[in-house]
Every structure is written in C-alpha cells, then in structure tokens.
C-alpha cells in the first residue's frame with residue numbers, strides 16, 4: 196500500500212473489515228491442498244474433516260463454548276438470519292424484543308417475521324446510545340417474549356449493551372437471548388457475552404477471511420437449517436462447508452489476542468486531539484461504555500461523505516456510517532435513534548482502529564481531519 200512518493204495508507208475502518216492476519220493466511224494456504232469433502236467417509240474426506248473439527252475447536256475455545264455448539268455459516272449476516280428465522284420461523288404467536296439500533300441483518304430478519312404475524316417490541320436507545328434497560332425490562336416483564344435479540348457492541352458507535360442485565364432478564368423470563376457479538380468478539384471479555392443462548396460471530400472482523408462466521412447454539416437448541424438439504428453441521432446448516440474460510444477463521448481465532456483495553460489510549464488520544472484542535476466536535480456514545488477501537492465523531496458543518504472522500508485522497512480509510520449501508524445516502528438509523536436529526540447524523544464519521552494502528556497513525560489522522568475541516572470552514576465563511 197506504500198510507494199516512495201505516497202504517504203502510507205492508514206486504515207481506520209476495522210469495524211467494516213480487518214486485514215487478513217498472518218496465522219489465517221498461512222492456514223488458508225495450507226488448506227488449499229485439503230480439498231476433500233469433510234462429509235466423505237474415505238481417507239481424503241477424513242483428512243478434511245480433521246481440519247474442519249480442528250477449526251471448530253479453535254473457534255469454540257476462543258469463545259469459551261463447547262465445540263458441539265459451533266455451527267459454521269457464511270458470516271455474521273447468515274448467523275443472524277439463522278438465529279432469528281431458523282429458530283423462530285413459524286412459532287405461533289411469536290413475540291420478539293429487540294432494539295432500534297441493531298445491524299440491518301437482524302433488523303430485516305425480524306421485520307420479515309413481523310410481516311408474517313410476529314409481534315415485535317423495539318426498545319428505544321438513550322442519547323448515549325445504550326439500550327434503555329428500564330424500558331427493556333418493562334417490555335420483557337410485560338410481554339414475555341420468546342426471543343430477545345440485541346447486539347453486544349454497536350458497529351457504528353461501539354456502545355456496549357448492559358449484557359449482565361439482559362442475560363439475567365432473559366433467564367428470569369425464559370426468553371432465548373440472541374446476541375450479535377460480531378463487533379464484541381475480541382474487543383470485550385467473552386464472559387460478558389458467552390452465556391447467551393445464540394451467539395453470532397464473524398471471521399472478517401477478527402483478521403480472518405470474509406464469507407465465514409458462526410452461530411453458537413447453546414443448550415442443544417434445534418434449528419430449522421438455512422439452507423436446507425444436507426446433514427452438515429449436525430443437520431443445522433446444509434451445504435458443503437467453506438473449508439478454506441473455516442480453517443482461516445479457526446487460525447484467526449487462535450491468534451486473537453485479548454485486546455479489550457489495549458486500544459483505549461489510542462481512542463482517547465484521537466478524541467482529545469480532535470476536541471482540542473477543533474470547535475463543534477462531539478463523540479457519539481462517549482458517555483456510555485464503549486469498545487476501545489471505535490470513535491464515532493460528529494463535526495458540525497461537515498458533510499461526512501465529502502470528508503470521507505477527502506480523507507480517502509489523503510490516504511485515510513474511514514466510514515461515514517455502517518459499511519454495510521454505505522452507498523446509500525440515508526442517514527444512519529443508529530444515530531437517528533440516539534436523537535440526532537438527519538443533518539447532524541450526516542456530520543458523523545466513524546473511525547475504527549485495529550491492532551496495527553500506531554500512535555503516529557492516530558496523530559496523522561487527527562492532524563489531517565483538523566487541517567481539512569479548518570480549510571472547509573474557512574472556505575465556507577468566505
């Protein structure tokens with residue numbers, strides 16, 4: 196990404212995806228030769244199955260769950276669909292509690308059920324970005340949902356759910372707790388989320404390959420398989436497994452360092468630099484518990500799509516919202532749910548740091564943001 200005349204590209208979009216880590220890369224190259232079908236009973240098949248089960252054990256161990264609970268999927272979106280539809284499609288009188296700030300793969304799967312008769316209760320979020328647990332508790336107490344689906348850490352703001360409280364409520368009222376942990380895995384201690392009944396994780400957010408993830412299904416719960424038609428994954432997900440992806444995912448899990456707090460000083464350094472260097476800066480979610488790698492920053496007067504392009508030209512990769520919805524110019528539903536209006540939501544940029552981010556990267560990005568914003572503001576006041 197570097198040549199002698201160009202500044203090095205600084206990647207500040209790790210919540211969209213992460214680069215492939217060395218362990219995953221090495222394991223995937225080796226896996227090119229393990230071309231057998233893991234469902235075959237002959238020797239070549241058994242070799243592949245051994246690698247598949249090794250990866251399953253690596254994923255299970257990094258999540259602190261049993262290997263039999265790990266169902267490999269094509270990623271976080273499919274795992275979310277599986278948890279919501281595969282478990283709950285066709286349940287008579289289905290009641291679901293969720294929040295307005297979930298990832299679109301959860302929002303849309305729940306909306307699909309709602310159109311087919313499920314009753315859905317959406318807990319609001321506070322201006323801090325945290326799900327209002329008072330309202331949540333009231334909804335669970337009153338409506339006794341079959342399913343509670345809430346994300347552990349928000350992909351746009353990094354705000355962390357009060358997981359202990361939600362787990363306890365779900366246990367008390369015997370609701371299945373589905374927790375989308377795609378942005379929490381490797382960022383907050385697993386003990387906070389690994390007791391949920393259904394857990395979604397995705398490989399490409401933890402330095403593994405894209406197109407692979409897992410749904411962790413606790414307590415032997417039955418799933419209607421999506422897709423149908425095979426006995427793979429103990430009849431919980433049909434289709435020959437994506438062996439290379441799964442092997443890379445397993446290796447990435449094994450390499451995953453407990454980095455829960457290591458990025459905190461960089462997050463603080465970045466936000467302080469912007470707050471000191473510019474007027475009209477606020478950090479969305481800063482009053483709530485947050486993962487250490489995410490800074491969602493609002494800079495008044497800024498048009499985030501314009502700033503994204505300017506930073507891109509300066510060699511800095513950021514996001515103007517959730518990557519999964521970029522390309523659409525509608526403001527982020529997450530920021531709207533936190534009380535920002537449409538114009539304010541469009542003033543926000545998401546910076547998400549990763550294990551290769553250095554303090555120099557932070558200073559460079561902060562310096563560039565300050566420089567560009569000052570230039571834009573000076574031009575606008577002319």
Ligand SMILES: Cc1ncc(COP(=O)(O)O)c(C=O)c1O
Nearest residue numbers: 270271272298350375377378397
């Ligand atoms: C919170 C969250 N859930 C689910 C997903 C979807 O994961 P995947 O890209 O593996 O389908 C994402 C991706 O951005 C996410 O951030």
